[in-house]
Amino acid sequence: xxxxxxxxxxxxxxxxxxxxxxxxxxxxxxxxxxxxxxxxxxxxxxxxxxxxxxxxxxxxxxxxxxxxxxxxxxxxxxxxxxxxxxxxxxxxxxxxxxxxxxxxxxxxxxxxxxxxxxxxxxxxxxxxxxxxxxxxxxxxxxxxxxxxxxxxxxxxxxxxxxxxxxxxxxxxxxxxxxxxxxxxxxxxxxxxxxxxxxxxxxxxxxxxxxxxxxxxxxxxxxxxxxxxxxxxxxxxxxxxxxxxxxxxxxxxxxxxxxxxxxxxxxxxxxxxxxxxxxxxxxxxxxxxxxxxxxxxxxxxxxxxxxxxxxxxxxxxxxxxx
Amino acid sequence: xxxxxxxxxxxxxxxxxxxxxxxxxxxxxxxxxxxxxxxxxxxxxxxxxxxxxxxxxxxxxxxxxxxxxxxxxxxxxxxxxxxxxxxxxxxxxxxxxxxxxxxxxxxxxxxxxxxxxxxxxxxxxxxxxxxxxxxxxxxxxxxxxxxxxxxxxxxxxxxxxxxxxxxxxxxxxxxxxxxxxxxxxxxxxxxxxxxxxxxxxxxxxxxxxxxxxxxxxxxxxxxxxxxxxxxxxxxxxxxxxxxxxxxxxxxxxxxxxxxx
Numbered sequence: 146x147x148x149x150x151x152x153x154x155x156x157x158x159x160x161x162x163x164x165x166x167x168x169x170x171x172x173x174x175x176x177x178x179x180x181x182x183x184x185x186x187x188x189x190x191x192x193x194x195x196x197x198x199x200x201x202x203x204x205x206x207x208x209x210x211x212x213x214x215x216x217x218x219x220x221x222x223x224x225x226x227x228x229x230x231x232x233x234x235x236x237x238x239x240x241x242x243x244x245x246x247x248x249x250x251x252x253x254x255x256x257x258x259x260x261x262x263x264x265x266x267x268x269x270x271x272x273x274x275x276x277x278x279x280x281x282x283x284x285x286x287x288x289x290x291x292x293x294x295x296x297x298x299x300x301x302x303x304x305x306x307x308x309x310x311x312x313x314x315x316x317x318x319x320x321x322x323x324x325x326x327x328x329x330x331x332x333x334x335x336x337x338x339x340x341x342x343x344x345x346x347x348x349x350x351x352x353x354x355x356x357x358x359x360x361x362x363x364x365x366x367x368x369x370x371x372x373x374x375x376x377x378x379x380x381x382x383x384x385x386x387x388x389x390x391x392x393x394x395x396x397x398x399x400x401x402x403x404x405x406x407x408x409x410x411x412x413x414x415x416x417x418x419x420x421x422x423x424x425x426x427x428x429x430x431x432x433x434x435x436x437x438x439x440x441x442x443x444x445x446x447x448x449x450x451x452x453x454x455x456x457x458x459x460x461x462x463x464x465x466x
Numbered sequence: 467x468x469x470x471x472x473x474x475x476x477x478x479x480x481x482x483x484x485x486x487x488x489x490x491x492x493x494x495x496x497x498x499x500x501x502x503x504x505x506x507x508x509x510x511x512x513x514x515x516x517x518x519x520x521x522x523x524x525x526x527x528x529x530x531x532x533x534x535x536x537x538x539x540x541x542x543x544x545x546x547x548x549x550x551x552x553x554x555x556x557x558x559x560x561x562x563x564x565x566x567x568x569x570x571x572x573x574x575x576x577x578x579x580x581x582x583x584x585x586x587x588x589x590x591x592x593x594x595x596x597x598x599x600x601x602x603x604x605x606x607x608x609x610x611x612x613x614x615x616x617x618x619x620x621x622x623x624x625x626x627x628x629x630x631x632x633x634x635x636x637x638x639x640x641x642x643x644x645x646x647x648x649x650x651x652x653x654x655x656x657x658x659x660x661x662x663x664x665x666x667x668x669x670x671x672x673x674x675x676x677x678x679x680x681x682x683x684x685x686x687x688x689x690x691x692x693x694x695x696x697x698x699x700x701x702x703x704x705x706x707x708x709x710x711x712x713x714x715x716x717x718x719x720x721x722x723x724x725x726x
Contacts, residue, residue: 159628216633217606242626246608249596253569258562258687261591274691279492283485286692328605329635332621336629349725373725385611385645391625397590406725417480427723428702429716440704445719447708457710460714461717462726 149178149268150233152294154224154248155196155204156241159336164346166239168199172304173266174237175200182313183227183236185220187213190315197313199306207318215327216243221250223320228255228294235266235273238298240401248296249397258289259296262397264303273297276421301401304422305433313451342376344393347407349375352422353383356411356432356451358461360388366410372462378402380412396421411451414439431455432465467521467615467708469512470577471619472568472598473540475533476588490690491558492588496532502541504583506650509540512581513651515615522675524575528556528567534666542653549575553671558683561589567681570674573602579620580640584609599640607633611646611700670673 150176155167163184174180182196182358185207194205205227211219215265238244240262252259265276273295275287289295344350351373353366363383370377378400379393395402396418407425412418414430414437422428423442430443431451440446447454477484477492477499484493512523524547525540527533537548551571559567572580580602585592599606607613612623621634622641653661671678679685703719705712720726 149696156627164627216631221600223620233607242591242609242624245592246596246606248607249593250600252562252593253565253597253600256562258560259591259593260688261593279485284694285485285490285690287690290687290689329607329633329639332632332634334629334631381645382576387646391630399586406720406723427725429719435704442702443704444702445716446704447707447712447716448704449712453710454707454712454716457713458716461713462720465717465726 148261149235151180152236153176153180153182153201154236154238154244155182155184155192156239156244157184157186157188157192161191163192163195164239164241166241166301168195168306169302169304170237170239170299171196171199171201172307173299175309177235177266177268181205181233183224184224185212185318193313193315197311200309200311201313202311203314203316205316205318207320209319209322211322211327214331216329216331217246217250218326218328219322220247221254222322222326223318224251225254226320227318233294235293235295235297237266237294240298240300245298248298251296253464256292257291257296259287259298260287261298263297263299266297266299300420302403342374344376344378344395344400344402347376347402348404349373349408350378350395350402350404350425351375351408351410352378352380352412354380354412354418355382355411356413357383358452360386362452363388365409365452365459369408369410369455369459372459372466373406375404377405380415380418409439409443410455412439413437413441467519467576467577467579468575469521469523469581470572470575471505471508471512471523471525471540471545471581472524472572473536474502474586475499475527475529475587476502476586478554479503479587485693487693490693494530495520496530496535499532499535499546499658500582501536502587503540504541504585504587504645505536506543507645507647508583509543510615510648510650510671510725511643512579513544514648515579515613521578524549524577526568526571527551528564528571532620537666538661539653540659541664543651544657547667548664549667549669551669551674553565553678555671555678555682558686559681560686560688561591561593561597562687563681563685565594565601567671567674567676568594568598569601570676571669572598578637579615580604580638582640582642584642584644595640595642602640604638604640605635606640606642607635610641610643613641613643613647615720661720
């Protein structure tokens with residue numbers, strides 16, 4: 146039997162590099178079969194070298210300017226045509242916003258099932274076997290009954306990034322994009338610049354939630370993070386409330402982090418948040434509600450008023466340092 | 467402006483999720499289920515847009531009889547019409563089957579704007595809105611945190627991985643919304659009373675002209691073969707702070723794990 150062809154959907158970051166999450170998926174793709182990448186982006190050509198270095202044997206490159214000027218539709222049209230021509234066995238999507246949009250539309254376009262939030266994929270004969278956690282405590286094993294391609298979205302940090310060396314063959318993609326299908330125009334992107342260590346790279350993260358009471362109190366989270374040489378994070382609730390920028394969000398729809406220490410300040414611990422941080426080596430939780438679910442995953446829980454405890458802790462650490 | 471909001475009746479998100487080991491489906495206790503809080507934001511922005519531009523809001527749900535409760539909540543908030551797709555054949559639907567059913571229900575409503583949550587709180591696959599948009603042949607504007615309608619043009623602000631984007635399209639469209647789009651209103655007593663009496667348009671698969679083999683368990687391609695429970699509850703320490711007396715112990719813990 147021919148080796149399985151596993152495609153990785155690649156998102157391009159603001160610096161024109163393949164996003165880290167897409168590089169993680171190449172590690173999984175290589176373990177299943179022949180890894181190939183698809184990049185539909187005006188700067189696609191600049192990503193080929195790094196993708197090859199991380200194990201892609203070929204990169205489908207589509208750099209039509211309309212991939213940058215419009216969202217979703219031109220990408221879906223091009224991807225549907227590619228899938229039809231090339232028939233890969235499996236397409237892996239990173240857990241990112243535009244990748245999700247494209248995967249979801251392909252479900253509708255091709256009339257095929259898909260799996261989200263997976264942490265592993267393997268094959269048992271011809272059957273795909275996907276591991277997908279539901280909530281914090283239940284792990285499902287899921288299969289797809291269609292002939293393929295199988296569309297699976299993988300959670301962040303499920304696989305390490307591995308630079309294995311190698312170079313990718315470039316396969317130019319020039320799909321016929323109909324202008325009438327370019328329907329959602331991208332008018333503007335404002336980059337959010339965060340200061341201090343990057344959330345994904347920090348060894349210590351201090352995150353705040355609704356229990357802080359107000360946006361002004363977020364400073365106590367930043368100060369403790371600063372004192373510990375870490376990065377400040379946030380629950381979805383306070384990002385949605387506009388207290389802090391989206392780039393700080395830890396959780397299912399934010400960043401998935403695994404620092405050596407995670408301090409949850411005034412965070413109740415919705416499943417959304419837990420899946421983004423429960424892989425941390427050590428977890429401290431500070432919350433007034435003794436029954437908050439965050440205490441179930443905490444190594445060290447403090448039931449009390451974060452607004453008193455956190456500033457006092459920061460002051461003590463400053464004295465001792 | 468004719469607005470449709472797709473909503474879901476989900477198990478109370480504050481309670482732990484329970485999966486039936488036999489059916490490998492989520493256990494749905496009607497008495498402990500609510501209108502998905504993620505949908506309340508969609509209902510709210512729909513009501514605001516209808517108040518601003520005129521028109522009516524129709525809420526649509528697919529689910530067992532108890533899901534009527536989710537529609538009543540949306541009606542109590544002020545939605546004008548409600549449609550409930552109930553059919554035994556729908557049990558066990560995956561995202562594809564759900565999108566097919568919603569598409570068949572929503573298409574004849576001739577909406578200018580179809581609103582969904584970005585993902586449901588119980589299954590959170592996030593695949594239904596995009597698949598629905600594709601089946602309806604409509605553009606999609608997703609993860610909206612702000613939305614503005616001007617004539618037949620809609621402009622949406624959304625937070626994505628690279629920053630905050632502004633995107634624009636011509637109606638009709640499908641839009642998915644996040645919690646920052648609008649603060650949901652509480653139903654008034656009068657709204658609650660009226661909601662009980664408002665008619666709900668109940669449809670079966672046959673009414674929608676949908677083939678039962680394409681939906682529910684029969685049409686599902688996503689199949690759960692095994693469910694395992696992993697207890698993540700840690701043997702952690704929990705202390706009670708009294709006036710800042712926990713600081714010594716926190717510092718001791720930080721030293722023990724060699725962070726300081």
